Amino acid sequence: MNSTFSALSEPNRLHIVELLREGPLTVGEIANRLGLNQPQTSKHLRVLSDAGLVEVHAVTNRRYYKLRPEPFQEMEVWLDSYRRLWNERFDRLDDYLQEMKRKEGEKK
Amino acid sequence: MNSTFSALSEPNRLHIVELLREGPLTVGEIANRLGLNQPQTSKHLRVLSDAGLVEVHAVTNRRYYKLRPEPFQEMEVWLDSYRRLWNERFDRLDDYLQEMKRKEGEKK
DNA sequence: TCAAAATATTCCTTGACAGGAATATTCCTA
DNA sequence: TAGGAATATTCCTGTCAAGGAATATTTTGA
Structure with missing residues (x-):
């Protein structure tokens, strides 16, 4: 990072x-x-x-x-922890997106 | 940036x-x-x-x-343009999320 | 009002890093 | 195979930024 x-x-x-x-x-x-x-x-x-x-x-x-995609993915994850700083409204949707990503990761 | x-x-x-x-x-x-x-x-x-x-x-x-939230939001936007580098599967969902954010921005 | 706490600023020194120029390396092609 | 692309590396120099130490500034509270 x-x-x-x-x-x-x-x-x-x-x-x-x-x-x-x-x-x-x-x-x-x-x-x-x-x-x-x-x-x-x-x-x-x-x-x-x-x-x-x-x-x-x-x-x-x-x-x-x-x-290479990896560092950008890492930044994405890193940024997630700051998302609650603003725009609380999208937390639920973001959570859903994160959950999808997590499941995707497990499949590999 | x-x-x-x-x-x-x-x-x-x-x-x-x-x-x-x-x-x-x-x-x-x-x-x-x-x-x-x-x-x-x-x-x-x-x-x-x-x-x-x-x-x-x-x-x-x-x-x-x-x-301050602004720089993190900017990073988020910046990262969006790299997202197609990986994980094409989530493009549609991400698009949806972006569209929501855009509409939210208009309301102000 | 005065000492002390909390924070900011300045000065100095040192190390890292970016650019320029030259050179090395690798690989193709005539 | 020799010359020439395309790229990498080295050496040098100047600049800038971070840390240490000291000091300035502001505000509190006795």
Whole structure:
């Protein structure tokens, strides 16, 4: 959780993550789209990778980076504990959703 | 969004935020519970306050800090755009939840 | 009014981290 | 197989932020 926030606290890394919502991208593509230099892009991707936010899939010369769902799921769970701070009205519905998710998890 | 992640990237600040889930607390109480010195606690609270994560309510000598819901709501919205990364099964239910939230927002 | 409690702020030092530039590495292709 | 993409790594430097210690500020209560 902490490593997730650390990784996302850097503006360019946050941009990378938001860009990767569209789907897997190459280092060069990321660098181009965001106006970053290649080395810094690789370095940021390294940090994101260490934090488990992205994973690589190498095809020939290129390396495709894409988002890993786990950290986002963790954030979701983490956020759940703050939900009662606001909007009490949806607690029951949220509970239902959480229950569904829990059952889903058990099946695996 | 960025300022939220920055504020939460510091371990002690994350602890403070998690502690404040229980409810408003005094600087001294926070410092005690987390084993922090008072000055650093005040400094961390300052950062959290600048990021809009907490707000103060002064009563006589004490200052009670408590969480503000807005940043967490923003994170929720932000996370929504990543939800299709996993668990497609819940998209429809999530959509329903989002629709409810949207309608709720309109009423104000 | 004065001492003490609660909190905030300042100054200093140190460590971490991001960017730039250069270089290494890997793998393809002509 | 040599050259060139595409990517990763290293080294260096400057900046910034966190902790420690001391001090300032505010407010209470005797």
